[in-house]
Amino acid sequence: MGKKIVRALVVVFALAVAFYAIVQYGLFRADQAGLVAFKLQKPDFHLAPWVYVLYAHIVTAVLALVIGPIQLFRKPTGTRVKRHRLLGYLYVAAITVSGLVSVYLALYATGGWLASLGFLGLDACWLASTWVALRKIMLKDVAAHKAWMLRSYALTFAAVTLRVWLAPLVMAFGDFETGYRLVAWLCWIPNLLVIEAVIRSRKANQRPPAASA
Numbered sequence: 001m002g003k004k005i006v007r008a009l010v011v012v013f014a015l016a017v018a019f020y021a022i023v024q025y026g027l028f029r030a031d032q033a034g035l036v037a038f039k040l041q042k043p044d045f046h047l048a049p050w051v052y053v054l055y056a057h058i059v060t061a062v063l064a065l066v067i068g069p070i071q072l073f074r075k076p077t078g079t080r081v082k083r084h085r086l087l088g089y090l091y092v093a094a095i096t097v098s099g100l101v102s103v104y105l106a107l108y109a110t111g112g113w114l115a116s117l118g119f120l121g122l123d124a125c126w127l128a129s130t131w132v133a134l135r136k137i138m139l140k141d142v143a144a145h146k147a148w149m150l151r152s153y154a155l156t157f158a159a160v161t162l163r164v165w166l167a168p169l170v171m172a173f174g175d176f177e178t179g180y181r182l183v184a185w186l187c188w189i190p191n192l193l194v195i196e197a198v199i200r201s202r203k204a205n206q207r208p209p210a211a212s213a
Contacts (some may be wrong), residue, residue, distance in 0.1 A: 011069045013160045018062045020163075026057055029158035051099050051110060060098035061159055067091045068153040092134050095156065099127040108114045111181035118184025123193070126155040154195035155188055 067087050076084030106119035133148035165186045169179035 007073050009071075010157070013164075014065045014069060014157070017160050017163060018066050021058050021062050023176055025044070025055065040195040041210070050105070055060045057098050057105060060101075063094040063099065064091055064156050067094070068156055072149065072153060088137075090133075092130055095126060095130045095152070099123045099130075100127075109180075111177045111184065114181045115184040118181070118188075121185075122155060122158055122188045124189070126152065126158075128176050129155060136213065150195050150199060151192065154191040157191055158188040161191055 015174065071084060071087055071091060074084075077095055085088065100123075102123045106116050106123060109115040109119050115208060128152040133145050133152050134141075136148055137145040162183055165183045166179055169182050169186075170176050173179050173182075
């Protein structure tokens with residue numbers, strides 16, 4: 001699949017999930033969303049303050065999801081450098097807030113401790129990769145910055161892959177909680193594996209050919 005097609009698909013899926021989140025949680029009530037409605041079936045679940053933390057996570061995660069392709073797919077040259085820097089700081093700030101509040105959400109994840117561990121792992125890797133990327137550019141290590149930002153956005157894209165995986169898993173197992181336990185891991189680990197392969201492939205292609213004897 002060509003690079004332009006992959007980039008186009010990333011943008012389309014990112015915008016689609018962002019649009020869904022804005023419509024579902026901005027125009028309609030949160031308790032009408034499928035996940036929230038399922039959680040409300042549990043007698044020990046209380047909508048507040050959980051739902052307010054959810055809104056904080058959604059707003060910041062959607063912001064990062066939309067900013068990511070702009071940062072990754074457009075070279076920061078000329079007049080774009082200042083905008084790239086400002087959007088970069090906004091991206092880092094959005095992920096920092098979203099990642100931190102997601103720790104609270106992970107503790108109450110549907111599917112129990114197995115799902116909680118999956119989402120906590122995602123949060124830890126998401127925050128770490130983003131801040132390492134910021135540190136690398138502060139040290140003027142552009143190549144490492146790009147690689148870590150790719151890892152960061154692969155984890156941001158978990159918002160998309162979670163929704164891609166969830167429906168087939170629920171249908172396959174006939175149980176929402178079982179599917180959700182699995183998607184807590186599948187939404188981000190394959191993303192990291194794929195982007196790591198891409199990063200390593202790029203590095204291999206950039207190496208100068210070995211001198212012949």
